[in-house]
Amino acid sequence: MIGALREWSQRHADEGRYSPVGIAFHWIMAALVLFQLGWGFYTGLLGVGGDKVAAYQVHSAVGLPILVLAIGRLGWRMLIPGPHNDADEQGIQTLIAHAIHYLFYLCFFGLPLSGWAMWSAYAEPGPLHLGGVLPWPQLPLDQLPLTLRWAIMDIAGDVHSVLVWLLAITVPLHAGAALKHHFWDRHDVLRGMLPDIPDEPLPRGGSRHRPRAPRSRSNPAAG
Ligand code: HEM
Ligand code: HEM
Secondary structure, three states: OHHHHHHHHHHHHHOOOOOHHHHHHHHHHHHHHHHHHHHHHHHHHOOOOHHHHHHHHHHHHHHHHHHHHHHHHHHHHHHOOOOOOHHHHOOHHHHHHHHHHHHHHHHHHHHHHHHHHHHHHOOOOOOEEEOOOEEEOOOOOOOOOHHHHHHHHHHHHHHHHHHHHHHHHHHHHHHHHHHHHHHHOOOOOOHHHOOOOOOOEOOOOOEOOOOOOOOOOOOOOOO
């Protein structure tokens, strides 16, 4: 089974592409994380009251699936290596890009876990639901002394804030680098993370698709 999955994904990796499963994980989680960042900051601005509590219910309902998806994605990523692409040949830039990917994985776990801890440490935590539908338990903090629960809330709050700010800085860097590789360097890296949409065949059986020529000063045809 695992061998068959690896073989199937290797066919995509050989073309410099992530597998459809890797692509689905990437874009679904990117959408959820971006929503969480925007919604989290918006919620922080609301005055104390019922609207703020309801907004945090939405925040937790959307954030908890990120934890579940993170477990699946990490498992998938450990079984199925990503493709080797043009952007893997850029020395220090490649190292930074890979460090940012590790940081993202840290956030995929650290943000929901610290949010869950904060929520469970409140004196009277409200109910949690995965995706707003499936009941999700509180962490078992209710028997701890109140002072310890406040300490947990403080530490978890600090972890949450640090990871939020790390994401707010690195996501634009990551997306900007992907766009620069695509539009400026003409590398294949973004294409490898987009769904493979077959070209419309030309009437005589040809294809509109042209391989992307790398941009280089010594190649006047490129660009
Ligand atoms: C990737 C997932 C998540 C992201 C990106 C995220 C992002 C944020 C952001 C941007 C804020 C506002 C920070 C501020 O105002 O300084 C926030 C606050 C908060 N988040 Fe999350 N969050 C995530 C997951 C979760 C989850 C799953 C829960 C609960 C189960 C949660 C609970 C909270 C709470 C309770 C606060 C208020 C913190 C405070 O007032 O000190 N978060 N989050
Ligand atoms: C919150 C938003 C985002 C997050 C958390 C995120 C996360 C990640 C992670 C963890 C990887 C490594 C692949 C893996 O190991 O699973 C990755 C790769 C990639 N992402 Fe994102 N991403 C986000 C947004 C974007 C956006 C907006 C773009 C395009 C403009 C983009 C383009 C790419 C590309 C091209 C790769 C492949 C890089 C390579 O193979 O070297 N990502 N992303």
